[in-house]
Amino acid sequence: MNHIRACIEVLDDRDLQRIHEATLDVLWRTGCRLPHRRILTRLAEAGADVDWATGVVHLPAALVVEAMDALRGERLSREERFEQGVLRGRRLTIGPCNEANIVDYGAAERRRGTTEDVLKGLVLCNKLSHVGSAMPLVTPSDCPAAMADVYGYYLCALYSAKPFSVYLMSPGAADAIMALSAARYGPEARRPAYLLEPNGALSYDDISLELALRFVEAGGSFHIGPMAMAGLDAPVTLAGTLVLQNAYNWIGNVVAFLWGASGSWGGGAHAADMRSALCSFGSPNQLLLGLGAAQLGQWYGFAVSVNSALTDACVPDFQGGFEKGVSALTALLAGASFGAQGIVGADQGSSLEQLVIDNEWASYLDHVLSHGVPVDDATLAVDEIDRAGILGSHIASEHTVRHMRQTYWRSSIFNHEGFDAWAERGAHDVYARAHQQVEQILAEHYPPALQVSDAVRAELDAIMAGARAHPERFRAERYTP
Numbered sequence: 001m002n003h004i005r006a007c008i009e010v011l012d013d014r015d016l017q018r019i020h021e022a023t024l025d026v027l028w029r030t031g032c033r034l035p036h037r038r039i040l041t042r043l044a045e046a047g048a049d050v051d052w053a054t055g056v057v058h059l060p061a062a063l064v065v066e067a068m069d070a071l072r073g074e075r076l077s078r079e080e081r082f083e084q085g086v087l088r089g090r091r092l093t094i095g096p097c098n099e100a101n102i103v104d105y106g107a108a109e110r111r112r113g114t115t116e117d118v119l120k121g122l123v124l125c126n127k128l129s130h131v132g133s134a135m136p137l138v139t140p141s142d143c144p145a146a147m148a149d150v151y152g153y154y155l156c157a158l159y160s161a162k163p164f165s166v167y168l169m170s171p172g173a174a175d176a177i178m179a180l181s182a183a184r185y186g187p188e189a190r191r192p193a194y195l196l197e198p199n200g201a202l203s204y205d206d207i208s209l210e211l212a213l214r215f216v217e218a219g220g221s222f223h224i225g226p227m228a229m230a231g232l233d234a235p236v237t238l239a240g241t242l243v244l245q246n247a248y249n250w251i252g253n254v255v256a257f258l259w260g261a262s263g264s265w266g267g268g269a270h271a272a273d274m275r276s277a278l279c280s281f282g283s284p285n286q287l288l289l290g291l292g293a294a295q296l297g298q299w300y301g302f303a304v305s306v307n308s309a310l311t312d313a314c315v316p317d318f319q320g321g322f323e324k325g326v327s328a329l330t331a332l333l334a335g336a337s338f339g340a341q342g343i344v345g346a347d348q349g350s351s352l353e354q355l356v357i358d359n360e361w362a363s364y365l366d367h368v369l370s371h372g373v374p375v376d377d378a379t380l381a382v383d384e385i386d387r388a389g390i391l392g393s394h395i396a397s398e399h400t401v402r403h404m405r406q407t408y409w410r411s412s413i414f415n416h417e418g419f420d421a422w423a424e425r426g427a428h429d430v431y432a433r434a435h436q437q438v439e440q441i442l443a444e445h446y447p448p449a450l451q452v453s454d455a456v457r458a459e460l461d462a463i464m465a466g467a468r469a470h471p472e473r474f475r476a477e478r479y480t481p
Contacts, residue, residue: 071263073301093132095339113138191220267293282323
């Protein structure tokens with residue numbers, strides 16, 4: 001065995017079965033709100049109890065179970081869950097966040113994000129080794145608000161060297177982004193996906209539902225990304241929160257099933273802070289909810305991403321490092337993935353320095369998870385131990401030179417020096433060293449290099465010009481019954 005194969009759990013099979021049964025009970029007894037004409041029509045045809053005046057639907061257990069049977073994947077063993085969920089490609093990577101605000105280095109206040117911030121974020125995403133994808137780190141405020149999502153996608157299409165995505169706000173934006181995607185990758189390439197999120201307890205709004213259908217009907221897909229919050233839209237008990245998280249997922253999956261789309265299961269449940277009523281990203285309950293959500297989604301045969309590796313700290317300090325580290329490792333050992341790194345606090349803003357720090361601990365965990373402890377004749381090193389002998393040293397041996405690159409992890413911003421050397425170099429903390437790395441990367445690579453040909457850029461520019469010329473396309477109509 002040369003890498004970790006453990007998988008930790010917080011629920012047993014009886015717990016999972018009870019959550020499943022409670023979910024079916026809620027979806028029939030309480031129901032859900034899906035105020036979209038075409039969806040209500042198809043649900044009624046499938047046997048659901050539809051109230052056309054309110055958009056409330058009671059989903060019969062038989063329909064939900066039929067969707068489950070059609071969409072669920074194969075239940076994997078603990079070892080398979082870990083290898084497929086964590087060690088995909090034998091490498092751990094993270095993804096960036098998207099926020100309205102940005103927190104500059106050393107600042108005690110936030111500001112709205114700009115195009116320049118988006119471009120700087122793309123430079124970092126391109127250059128940081130364990131950031132595997134890109135998105136606008138901020139929603140640019142220096143463009144028309146109704147098309148900020150399209151503009152952010154356009155900038156990614158021009159300058160991102162890695163796969164990218166954005167959060168969408170209107171059906172008009174969906175049409176523009178699918179056109180940009182076809183221009184960037186070719187008309188036969190895989191279509192982008194939409195993230196379908198609830199707008200309240202047991203409710204999805206009509207515009208979000210229309211966006212999901214637009215993507216499916218254009219040959220793409222949608223993923224389900226609920227964030228049931230213990231104490232707010234969900235019961236304060238963690239089991240009750242998992243019931244609601246499961247209900248959100250299966251509401252979305254029933255829609256996917258009726259449209260012949262693929263299924264998904266999002267594990268981003270949270271707990272509210274009871275003093276502030278804010279969503280908490282770093283409480284111990286976040287660790288437990290991540291574990292429970294990972295198990296529940298995997299019980300249905302889905303790969304699960306959870307909202308772990310996050311923090312409530314508004315500056316990269318011990319609290320931030322501890323909350324991120326303990327929940328990240330716990331989620332990974334449960335076979336779950338995560339993303340949205342670079343966030344300051346609980347969605348309080350994005351930070352270039354935080355993204356650099358997150359890239360560093362991702363490299364650290366990648367070393368732990370993918371290297372492990374290989375055991376063979378060379379690594380047992382019996383001959384090397386005998387060569388050095390009693391009171392010997394291995395610091396300058398040929399064996400050390402041959403193997404140290406595979407065993408030694410070197411950090412670019414974490415301190416590994418003694419006190420005197422650290423003090424002589426300025427006594428910088430990790431936040432300051434991350435800022436130095438941000439400055440160095442931007443000095444060498446900003447403005448970002450164009451990632452497309454002149455012909456593709458011209459096509460992307462033409463799509464954006466058409467979008468700017470018709471702002472009315474981004475004023476969403478309603479799709480209620």
